Amino acid sequence: MFSSSSLLLAQLSLLSAVLASSVTCNSPIPSSQYLHDIPSWQSQNFSCTGSPAIHTIRNSLGKGLGVFATRAIEPGMVIFHEAPAILIHPPEFRDGVGYPLSGIAQLIQSAFDALSADRKAEVMSLTAHYTSAEKASPNRDELVPIFRSNAYNSGQQIGLYPKIARINHGCRPNTSYLWNARLGKQVVYASRRIEEGEELSISYIPLLHTHEEREKRLDQYGFKCTCEACALEKDEKDASDQRRKDIRQAFTDFNSHLTLTVPQSKSGKKRAQEKADASLQLVKIVEEEELADYYAQIYRIAAISHAKVEAWPAAAQFALKSYQIYLMADEQSEQTIEMQMLTSSFIESWNNHLRNKAMQKD
Numbered sequence: 001m002f003s004s005s006s007l008l009l010a011q012l013s014l015l016s017a018v019l020a021s022s023v024t025c026n027s028p029i030p031s032s033q034y035l036h037d038i039p040s041w042q043s044q045n046f047s048c049t050g051s052p053a054i055h056t057i058r059n060s061l062g063k064g065l066g067v068f069a070t071r072a073i074e075p076g077m078v079i080f081h082e083a084p085a086i087l088i089h090p091p092e093f094r095d096g097v098g099y100p101l102s103g104i105a106q107l108i109q110s111a112f113d114a115l116s117a118d119r120k121a122e123v124m125s126l127t128a129h130y131t132s133a134e135k136a137s138p139n140r141d142e143l144v145p146i147f148r149s150n151a152y153n154s155g156q157q158i159g160l161y162p163k164i165a166r167i168n169h170g171c172r173p174n175t176s177y178l179w180n181a182r183l184g185k186q187v188v189y190a191s192r193r194i195e196e197g198e199e200l201s202i203s204y205i206p207l208l209h210t211h212e213e214r215e216k217r218l219d220q221y222g223f224k225c226t227c228e229a230c231a232l233e234k235d236e237k238d239a240s241d242q243r244r245k246d247i248r249q250a251f252t253d254f255n256s257h258l259t260l261t262v263p264q265s266k267s268g269k270k271r272a273q274e275k276a277d278a279s280l281q282l283v284k285i286v287e288e289e290e291l292a293d294y295y296a297q298i299y300r301i302a303a304i305s306h307a308k309v310e311a312w313p314a315a316a317q318f319a320l321k322s323y324q325i326y327l328m329a330d331e332q333s334e335q336t337i338e339m340q341m342l343t344s345s346f347i348e349s350w351n352n353h354l355r356n357k358a359m360q361k362d
């Protein structure tokens with residue numbers, strides 16, 4: 001017991017030390033055809049560049065263009081990062097309704113006007129879905145529908161990324177994105193293993209909804225999703241729907257409980273243990289549903305929940321897993337730093353615990 005846990009502990013400390021000092025991405029050197037991309041990346045001293053050589057844009061059956069892997073890509077590998085062509089501070093967000101588009105049309109237009117001719121053409125080449133009112137309008141505006149159909153949240157802002165826009169939607173996507181505020185870039189990474197030749201998918205919508213609810217949301221993009229999650233047989237689809245509902249509920253339940261204080265009372269300890277158990281259940285269903293977009297968040301929840309019951313090995317391992325995901329996008333983001341601190345603090349508590357135990361034996 002003792003020796004195996006200290007071995008694991010040693011491995012963990014080593015791993016976290018290595019991780020803190022450097023990020024390795026296993027990306028090949030970009031091939032010469034992409035050389036023009038390199039200077040801007042290097043000038044940012046971004047330690048994890050990924051490479052445009054690992055993906056290509058081509059036709060995807062029935063979906064217009066799509067992005068495909070040109071080699072196998074491991075989970076956690078950065079595929080590329082991209083600065084927005086247009087980035088705006090939206091007015092107030094109204095939950096469930098989205099952004100009031102009339103208010104932001106002007107913002108989009110002035111950002112667009114400032115672009116170079118090439119960049120403008122790149123933006124205008126993106127596909128848009130028009131509302132019926134827009135379709136009926138004789139001199140309809142193209143830019144706002146393009147923006148609406150392709151933009152991504154970028155911290156507190158919304159951005160249009162011409163390259164990311166080429167990745168088609170999936171409700172169990174194999175890539176995900178994190179906003180790097182320091183570089184002002186969106187980092188696209190593989191959240192699951194992607195085989196050579198396989199298409200990349202990314203989510204356009206919040207994924208913790210049933211198939212029917214997702215279909216409604218995707219209406220505004222003008223397509224019916226046929227991804228592997230949407231194509232499931234009824235029984236499996238019901239199970240998937242239930243998991244997504246349960247995950248959403250669990251996120252709500254955990255929100256108010258995430259402090260690090262270890263409870264002292266008997267009832268407090270009991271509640272904390274129930275929470276730790278619930279966090280394992282949350283990890284289990286998110287992994288079962290393979291919703292990798294949420295892995296960083298659930299590992300963080302599990303780490304803190306286990307720290308509250310002083311289950312240090314589990315706390316440290318979950319914290320490290322969450323850290324590894326955030327680290328990919330940005331070594332210096334708040335989340336990365338938080339998870340790095342939690343990982344080392346939990347490892348330290350674990351060390352102390354083992355030391356005390358050894359002393360008691362003497």
Ligand SMILES: *[C@@H]1O[C@H](CO)[C@@H](O)[C@H](O)[C@H]1NC(C)=O
Pocket residue numbers: 043044045
């Ligand atoms: C990048 O690194 C070089 C050398 O380490 C340094 O001189 C430069 O200031 C860095 N640039 C940025 C944008 O951090």
Ligand SMILES: *[C@@H]1O[C@H](CO)[C@@H](O)[C@H](O)[C@H]1NC(C)=O
Pocket residue numbers: 169170172173174192193194195198199200201227228
């Ligand atoms: C990646 O996404 C594509 C497109 O939705 C899908 O065909 C493929 O099965 C996915 N691969 C993995 C490993 O999830």
Ligand SMILES: [Zn+2]
Pocket residue numbers: 170171172225226227228229230
């Ligand atoms: Zn789908």
